[in-house]
Amino acid sequence: MPEGHTLHRLARLHQKYYGKRPVRVSSPQGRFPAALVDGRVLTRAEAYGKHLFHVYAPDAIVHVHLGLYGTFTDAPLPPTLPVGQVRMRMVGETHWTDLRGPTRCEVLNAAERAELLARLGPDPLRRNADPAAAYTRITRSKLPVAALLMEQKVLAGVGNVYRAELLFRHRVNPRTLGTSVTEAQWSAMWTDLVGLMKDGVKKGRIDTVRDEHLPHVTGRAPRVDRHGGEVYVYRRTDQPCLICGTPVRKAELAARNLYWCPTCQA
Incomplete structure (x- = not known):
């Protein structure tokens, strides 16, 4: 989708x-x-x-x-x-x-x-978006944060790719309960998400890998996937984490595939 x-x-x-x-x-x-x-x-x-x-x-x-x-x-x-x-x-x-x-x-x-x-949560790409509204809904729930980020009533516009990549970039375990997400964590995640999604609008694809981990810097082969874009964990099951080398894991959460690094997101 x-x-x-x-x-x-x-x-x-x-x-x-x-x-x-x-x-x-x-x-x-x-x-x-x-x-x-x-x-x-x-x-x-x-x-x-x-x-x-x-x-x-x-x-x-x-x-x-x-x-x-x-x-x-x-x-x-x-x-x-x-x-x-x-x-x-x-x-x-x-x-x-x-x-x-x-x-x-x-x-x-x-x-x-x-x-x-x-019925929708704030859209990070809208100028009047209120991150506090999303944070309130997150911290009132005991569901895993990975499930909450996909709830459009919590946050509008985020799908599986942004969900997985945002959690990785902030070293958040996807099964962390919403009630455990700190205000500082959410503030950093929101700011990052706004930047990533604006970049997606500009490029027409999702790129989440920081400059120091890009293929031409690390010497690895560019990602080949129908979704395009350079990512850390999404659809990289069993491939080495770009930071620590641990194989990326995949599991099912709320009927969607979940990707994460068990070391970086311990």
Whole structure:
């Protein structure tokens, strides 16, 4: 499932292609009420956590959650005939965009959007994000911190990669209880997470390895993985830790794979 930085990149892209202009919206698949927004001006495109919002004047908001299988594809005009199950097609002055396979693609009003956002924790990529709100929810729980970081009601936009890498970078054992996380730990983790996710928006991939541990510095081979990016523990099961050499471990926690170094995160 795409993590928050991907949705923020999409919002920027869609704002660039369609913002402040009328957009032709259709649903070749027939499963989205495109007529509710077709021909309206896209006021803005924005993301909150793993949710994307296209705000149309005067009072309609298209909400998209990509889930596990949703994808957007973009190209310059002219558009080609739809291929596959296209849930939503957008056609603007210069580009067209197809959306396939999302978990959610619906039209909301402002009150419904507010209700959805009220169920989410702070998004580290939003300027008004409140890290204290996330910390309060973390320290009130006796669940492992690794599980809490994946709870969108605690922290919006963080997925498995950022979860694993953040805990490693701060030497936090993933099974540490939320009640045991100190304010100083959380402050450092939040600041680091904001920087990592902003870098992800800029690059379009997740890089978490510090400069001194990069391949060209240490002489190791670059990472080869469909997720891209240089990481410390994510999907590196049984490979040596880049810092101490201990094999990286993997286990299941809350139905998701968890990666950590048993030495660095003892």
